[in-house]
Every structure is written in structure tokens, then in C-alpha cells.
Amino acid sequence: MFNATGVVIEIAQALLGLAVAPALVGLVGWVKARLQNRRGAPIWQPYAELRKLFGKESVVSSNASWVFRTAPYVVFGSTVVVALLVPVLVTPLPFNQVADLFALVYLLMLGTFALALGGLDPGTAFGGMGSSREMTIAALSEPAIALAILSLALGAGSTNLGEIAARTIAHPTVALSPGHILAFAALFIVMLAEAGRLPVDNPATHLELTMIHEAMILEYSGPLLALVEWASWLKLTVFLTLAANLFVPWGLATSLAPSALAIAFVTLLAKLVVLAILLAIFETRVAKLRLFRVPELLAMSFVLGLLAVTSSFSLR
Amino acid sequence: MDGLFSQVAVLGSSGVLLCAIAILWRHGVSGYISAFQLQSNVLAVLTAAVAYFGHDHDLYWVAAMMIAVKGVAIPRLLTRLAHRVGQTHDSEPIVNAATSLIISGLLILLAYTAARPLQALSAAPTRAGIPLAIGLIFVSLFVIVSRKQAISQVIGFLMLENGIALLAVLATYGVPLVVELGVFLDALMGFLVMQIVLYDIHDTFNTIDVDVLKRLKH
Numbered sequence: 001m002f003n004a005t006g007v008v009i010e011i012a013q014a015l016l017g018l019a020v021a022p023a024l025v026g027l028v029g030w031v032k033a034r035l036q037n038r039r040g041a042p043i044w045q046p047y048a049e050l051r052k053l054f055g056k057e058s059v060v061s062s063n064a065s066w067v068f069r070t071a072p073y074v075v076f077g078s079t080v081v082v083a084l085l086v087p088v089l090v091t092p093l094p095f096n097q098v099a100d101l102f103a104l105v106y107l108l109m110l111g112t113f114a115l116a117l118g119g120l121d122p123g124t125a126f127g128g129m130g131s132s133r134e135m136t137i138a139a140l141s142e143p144a145i146a147l148a149i150l151s152l153a154l155g156a157g158s159t160n161l162g163e164i165a166a167r168t169i170a171h172p173t174v175a176l177s178p179g180h181i182l183a184f185a186a187l188f189i190v191m192l193a194e195a196g197r198l199p200v201d202n203p204a205t206h207l208e209l210t211m212i213h214e215a216m217i218l219e220y221s222g223p224l225l226a227l228v229e230w231a232s233w234l235k236l237t238v239f240l241t242l243a244a245n246l247f248v249p250w251g252l253a254t255s256l257a258p259s260a261l262a263i264a265f266v267t268l269l270a271k272l273v274v275l276a277i278l279l280a281i282f283e284t285r286v287a288k289l290r291l292f293r294v295p296e297l298l299a300m301s302f303v304l305g306l307l308a309v310t311s312s313f314s315l316r
Numbered sequence: 317m318d319g320l321f322s323q324v325a326v327l328g329s330s331g332v333l334l335c336a337i338a339i340l341w342r343h344g345v346s347g348y349i350s351a352f353q354l355q356s357n358v359l360a361v362l363t364a365a366v367a368y369f370g371h372d373h374d375l376y377w378v379a380a381m382m383i384a385v386k387g388v389a390i391p392r393l394l395t396r397l398a399h400r401v402g403q404t405h406d407s408e409p410i411v412n413a414a415t416s417l418i419i420s421g422l423l424i425l426l427a428y429t430a431a432r433p434l435q436a437l438s439a440a441p442t443r444a445g446i447p448l449a450i451g452l453i454f455v456s457l458f459v460i461v462s463r464k465q466a467i468s469q470v471i472g473f474l475m476l477e478n479g480i481a482l483l484a485v486l487a488t489y490g491v492p493l494v495v496e497l498g499v500f501l502d503a504l505m506g507f508l509v510m511q512i513v514l515y516d517i518h519d520t521f522n523t524i525d526v527d528v529l530k531r532l533k534h
Binding site for chain 1: 323326327330333334337341412413414417418420421424425428444447448
């Protein structure tokens with residue numbers, strides 16, 4: 001499908017991700033508020049925040065160098081490229097040639113790395129602390145991600161995202177296989193850690209002792225902050241889309257027919273809403289872990305990945 | 317059908333094994349007890365599934381007994397025991413949680429290599445779960461040696477028994493009911509004896525931390 005339509009749809013997918021991301025985060029926040037007996041901000045609150053931030057001027061510390069100013073663009077850019085690669089609506093697309101799970105993970109890592117540099121650059125205590133914590137967590141979640149990916153790839157015979165989704169559509173029983181389910185659990189834990197969600201990092205607070213992601217972006221303001229925030233929301237959306245389309249890929253369009261695209265769009269939104277509500281319920285149920293227990297959580301994820309690999313290896 | 321059966325078997329075995337791994341990650345005896353309870357219930361469901369797919373009606377009885385004894389009675393007794401000896405929180409284990417999780421992963425890999433010849437011999441559709449059952453036995457032994465509280469060691473022993481039951485169900489889902497019940501009563505008797513011994517230890521030493529037992533008392 002190397003044609004203009006495919007490329008247009010590919011770009012439309014990334015734009016769709018960008019458009020949906022704030023609403024998704026707003027939905028998670030709203031459901032959490034409802035579960036805690038609060039009225040909660042409306043679902044479109046993040047859009048208002050973005051508009052407000054883009055309208056303000058950016059105040060940059062005089063100690064900051066060009067690294068600080070370019071980091072948000074790198075973070076945002078790498079996340080958008082990831083959104084271009086993930087099969088959101090249609091599975092075989094032109095960019096699918098490079099849509100490899102490893103490429104995807106390391107593109108996200110590039111964003112993490114740039115943000116850590118941006119946190120270190122102005123030389124404030126909090127930024128450096130946040131960066132060092134973020135790097136610790138990234139380094140620990142690395143082996144768990146690699147194993148979960150390997151398990152999926154063993155099942156599908158390829159590390160290509162489109163191939164994995166297509167194979168799961170072709171063989172529905174694969175979705176019930178233990179390797180698949182365990183890999184999903186491992187990837188879910190890692191996803192929480194990477195997206196800075198609750199058991200690892202609380203996105204809603206600015207409490208000095210517990211900040212990880214928030215500490216890194218403390219120095220940012222105005223449009224730069226808007227870019228960083230938007231990128232982190234998009235990252236969560238991409239992770240949820242991946243979880244939805246790699247493990248429960250039904251509804252993905254396999255052709256460019258408008259009806260199939262419409263079905264894909266509706267099922268994707270439904271899957272994302274379900275996942276967001278599940279995430280909100282999960283975050284309401286668990287408390288934030290002590291930082292020193294995060295390695296244990298990621299070791300658990302590693303063991304899950306190991307089990308997933310061994311079981312998909314023995315069932316091949 | 318056969319493919320679905322083997323997948324259900326492996327999935328159930330993975331669930332049972334994960335409950336054992338959850339012990340390494342939880343802190344506190346109540347967490348251990350609930351993990352053991354969940355494990356027994358998953359094991360009972362898996363046994364019922366094997367009975368359904370393998371058309372073996374005796375196994376339904378075994379599953380029902382499992383839920384009654386291991387899923388309800390023993391956890392209750394354990395909870396009472398824990399409250400009686402005032403032991404609700406395990407002291408720091410000999411190896412920390414992250415290391416013990418990695419070690420359990422390695423033990424499971426070892427179980428896979430050890431179970432190779434067994435799997436080659438068996439033609440049953442459940443054979444893919446055998447390494448997981450052996451892995452559960454290894455992990456339970458590891459729980460027994462790495463905890464300092466006698467009550468945690470008892471839970472490790474009960475999990476070991478669950479591992480043996482899982483292996484019996486997976487490897488030969490035609491164990492005569494009499495044998496199965498015999499193993500069952502054996503475990504129950506072992507547990508009751510352990511309970512009495514624990515009460516005695518607690519009365520004598522005022523603690524059930526096995527490190528303290530090295531001190532001689534007269």
C-alpha cells in the first residue's frame with residue numbers, strides 16, 4: 001500500500017493521537033475524581049491548559065543553555081514519530097517498514113533522555129534530582145520491556161508492530177495464550193513506570209520528596225511547558241493504543257475502505273475509554289510506592305516478562 | 317480443542333506460579349495468607365478444567381476438596397495462628413525482594429531445563445505446564461529457606477504441597493482418587509502438627525523467629 005492515501009492516513013493517525021491525548025488524560029482525571037467523591041475538572045480541562053500555556057511567554061533561567069530550549073522539541077518530536085509508527089487505525093501502512101518494536105522503545109527513550117538533560121541543564125536541585133530518578137527507573141524498566149517485546153515477537157515471528165497485530169487478528173486463540181497475557185501484564189507495569197503514573201510517580205502532586213517527572217519540568221514555563229506536557233500525554237496515549245492494538249487488535253482496519261476505517265475509529269475510542277477507566281480505577285486503588293520499592297516492582301515486571309518468554313518459547 | 321486445552325493448562329499453571337512469586341513481593345503475613353488462598357483457588361479451578369477437558373469425573377471431587385480445605389479452612393487456621401502468636405509482619409527476609417524475584421526467575425528457567433526429559437516422555441496436552449509446576453516446587457523451597465518467620469515457612473511448605481498437587485494433575489490426570497486423597501490428608505496432618513509445634517515454640521520462646529531458636533533454653 002505504498003500510495004498517497006496511506007501516507008495521508010498515517011499522518012491523520014498521528015494528528016488523531018495528538019487530538020485525543022488531552023481528552024484521555026482529562027478522562028482519567030475525571031474518573032479518578034468521581035471515584036474519590038469529588039466533582040472533578042471537566043474532561044476538556046487539559047485543552048484549556050494547553051491553550052493557556054501556549055498563550056503565555058516562556059521564562060528561561062539565565063543559567064540555561066540551548067539544551068534546555070531544544071529539549072521540549074526533541075521530546076515532542078520523538079513522541080509524534082512514535083505516534084506515526086504505531087498501528088492506530090489500519091495495520092499495513094507505508095511507514096510500517098520501520099515500525100519495529102525496538103525502534104519504538106528507543107524513540108521513547110530518546111525523549112526521556114532529552115527531558116532528563118533539560119532537567120539537569122538549568123542547574124537547580126530539583127531538576128537534577130528528578131533526572132537522576134527518571135534515569136534510574138528508565139534503566140530498570142529496560143530489561144523488562146525487552147523481555148516482554150521478545151515474548152510478543154516469538155509468538156508472531158517478527159518484531160514488526162503491524163505483523164504482530166495482523167497475526168493476532170488471524171489467530172484469535174493467540175490472545176489467550178499465557179505468553180501473550182503475561183507479556184501484557186509486564187508491559188502494563190513498565191508502561192505505568194514510563195508514563196509516570198501512580199504506583200511509581202504521581203502526576204498530580206508537586207511534593208518535593210516524591211516528584212520524578214514533575215521535578216524535571218519544574219523549570220519549564222509557557223509554550224515549552226505546553227510541549228512537554230502534551231508529549232507526556234501523547235506518550236500515555238501511545239502506550240494505551242499499543243496495549244489495545246497489540247493484545248486486543250480486533251476492529252483494526254486491514255483495508256482503506258471508509259467503512260472499515262469508521263469501525264476502526266469507533267473501536268479504538270471504545271478501547272481507549274475502557275483502558276482509561278481501568279487505569280483510573282487502578283490508580284485509585286493503589287498508593288504510591290516508596291522510591292526504594294520501585295526496583296522491586298520492576299523486578300516483578302521482569303519476572304513476568306521472563307515467564308512470558310519461556311512459555312511462548314515452549315509453546316511454539 | 318487440544319490447543320485450547322494446553323493453553324488453559326499453561327495459563328492456569330502460570331497463575332498458580334505467579335501467586336507463589338507474589339509472596340516474594342508482599343510484605344506481611346496477611347498478604348502471604350491471601351496469596352496462598354488465591355493460589356489454592358486457582359489450582360482448584362485448573363483441576364476442574366482438567367477434569368472437564370480430560371473427562372475425568374474423580375477430579376471434580378479433588379477440586380471441591382481443594383476449595384474446602386486449602387481455599388477456606390487452612391487460610392482461616394493460618395489467620396488465627398498469626399493473630400495468636402502476634403505475628404502480622406514478617407521480619408526482613410534473608411535476601412531482599414528484588415533479588416529474590418530475580419532468583420525465582422532463574423529457578424523457573426532451571427525448572428524448564430530440568431523438565432525437558434519429562435515433557436519428552438509425556439504425550440498429554442497438559443505437558444507444557446509441567447515445567448511451571450516444577451518451578452513452583454523450586455520457588456516454594458526458596459520461600460522456605462529465605463524467610464525467617466516460622467509461619468512464613470509453613471506457608472512455603474503448603475505452597476510446596478500445592479506444587480506437588482499441580483504436578484500430579486498435569487503429568488498424569490488419572491491419579492486414582494485414593495492416592496490424591498492420601499496426599500491431601502498427609503498435607504493436612506503435616507499442617508496440623510506444624511501448627512501445634514508453632515504454638516509450643518511460641519509458648520517457650522515468645523517468638524517464632526527462627527533466628528532466635530539458636531539460643532538454647534532450658
